[in-house]
Amino acid sequence: MAYRKEAEQRISISHDRYQRMFNSSFLGITVTDINGQILNANDKWAEMTLYDHDELLNMKIFDILSPESKAAGKVEFKKLRDKDVQDIVLERKYTRKDGSIFWGQLYMTSIRDPETKASNFLGMVHDITEKRLQREAAERAEAMMIHQARQAAMGEMLGNIAHQWRQPLNNLGLIIANIEDAYKYDDLDDQGLFDASHRAKSLIRQMSETIDDFQDFLSPNMDTESFNLEDMLDNVVEMIQDNLNINKITLVRTGRVSGIVEGQKNQLAQAIFNLINNAVDATVSSETEKREIIIRTQMREKQLGEGPIYTASIQVEDHAGGVPENLLHNIFDPYFTTKPKNKGTGLGLYITKSIVENTFNGSVSLTQTPMGPYLKLKFL
Numbered sequence: 001m002a003y004r005k006e007a008e009q010r011i012s013i014s015h016d017r018y019q020r021m022f023n024s025s026f027l028g029i030t031v032t033d034i035n036g037q038i039l040n041a042n043d044k045w046a047e048m049t050l051y052d053h054d055e056l057l058n059m060k061i062f063d064i065l066s067p068e069s070k071a072a073g074k075v076e077f078k079k080l081r082d083k084d085v086q087d088i089v090l091e092r093k094y095t096r097k098d099g100s101i102f103w104g105q106l107y108m109t110s111i112r113d114p115e116t117k118a119s120n121f122l123g124m125v126h127d128i129t130e131k132r133l134q135r136e137a138a139e140r141a142e143a144m145m146i147h148q149a150r151q152a153a154m155g156e157m158l159g160n161i162a163h164q165w166r167q168p169l170n171n172l173g174l175i176i177a178n179i180e181d182a183y184k185y186d187d188l189d190d191q192g193l194f195d196a197s198h199r200a201k202s203l204i205r206q207m208s209e210t211i212d213d214f215q216d217f218l219s220p221n222m223d224t225e226s227f228n229l230e231d232m233l234d235n236v237v238e239m240i241q242d243n244l245n246i247n248k249i250t251l252v253r254t255g256r257v258s259g260i261v262e263g264q265k266n267q268l269a270q271a272i273f274n275l276i277n278n279a280v281d282a283t284v285s286s287e288t289e290k291r292e293i294i295i296r297t298q299m300r301e302k303q304l305g306e307g308p309i310y311t312a313s314i315q316v317e318d319h320a321g322g323v324p325e326n327l328l329h330n331i332f333d334p335y336f337t338t339k340p341k342n343k344g345t346g347l348g349l350y351i352t353k354s355i356v357e358n359t360f361n362g363s364v365s366l367t368q369t370p371m372g373p374y375l376k377l378k379f380l
């Protein structure tokens, strides 16, 4: 008899211990049957959902899921019930009794009840609302920055188109004026008209190609493609050529490589475009003697286990003195600019860095030389 009493006591102590653990957990814990009916819930879960224990025991676990999580929640639950999966690890949105919401990281697994031998589900939820909201805010800010950078790039593009069109537009005007004159003075023969119209058509074709080039460059094409590094650079330089001419800057290309790179071409073009633009801005404002920008490309073959891999680098160099020492650790920050308000958004280098790191798995570095800085993109 005494023996039995002792055993009962031991069980009771162990039950208490279990109950205390269950309730003092910082996770919300529930046990449900295979239909989602709540059989047990700990204090934390009651605190998280604002329902008291009695209310919870009359509810199904889905009742606490917020409407947009409900359908998906049931699907996952069914997978567990049908033993398609061993456990569920998911982020879920829940609605509290007062209608407010919280985000939870849910771990759910099936357990066997030692008494009834029935299969039950044990769910543990960690409140991640704060983390989730921070992440959403960061994602929104990132999308906003990309949008602004795009707008800025469009503005620059428009400026470039204006540059590139000015000359052919002038020429078209002259051709038309010449035709009028010739007509007025009865000096317009077939050949003259034919030549003039031929020249005009070719100018119009040139202007139309400019638009195509820019449109191509700005298209949000996210497809991965194989492209020739130098051809891509040729395109970028072509687009910026008028800007270089107007500012009397020479662009030198060295180390030309015939490397093929895999990735999002337009993105990389934009990354380089930002570097060249910075070099142009620096050269123009520094009034350096050496109005020269150098683009240096390199491609190295590395023997790595299964076969060769290639690392490419593109370096944009100017002779305008570089970045002041005290600003060096800021230049890649979003919105950091030393330019007047309508000249710079401060997103150029930030975007370049994020493109190279995120889409090309590469790195960006700045090195100062006595002549000026060079910014180097390295990627696989």
Ligand SMILES: Nc1ncnc2c1ncn2[C@@H]1O[C@H](COP(=O)(O)OP(=O)(O)OP(=O)(O)O)[C@@H](O)[C@H]1O
Pocket: 152, 274, 278, 279, 282, 318, 320, 321, 322, 323, 331, 332, 336, 337, 338, 339, 343, 344, 345, 346, 347, 348, 349, 350, 373
């Ligand atoms: N080649 C360079 N020489 C000197 N300073 C540079 C050079 N490239 C960047 N910087 C400095 O880094 C800052 C940030 O460059 P970033 O390209 O991010 O923005 P921005 O050029 O000011 O504006 P945006 O590119 O949006 O038009 C610049 O304002 C400038 O002070």
Ligand SMILES: [Mg+2]
Pocket: 274, 277, 278, 344, 347, 348, 349
């Ligand atoms: Mg810039």
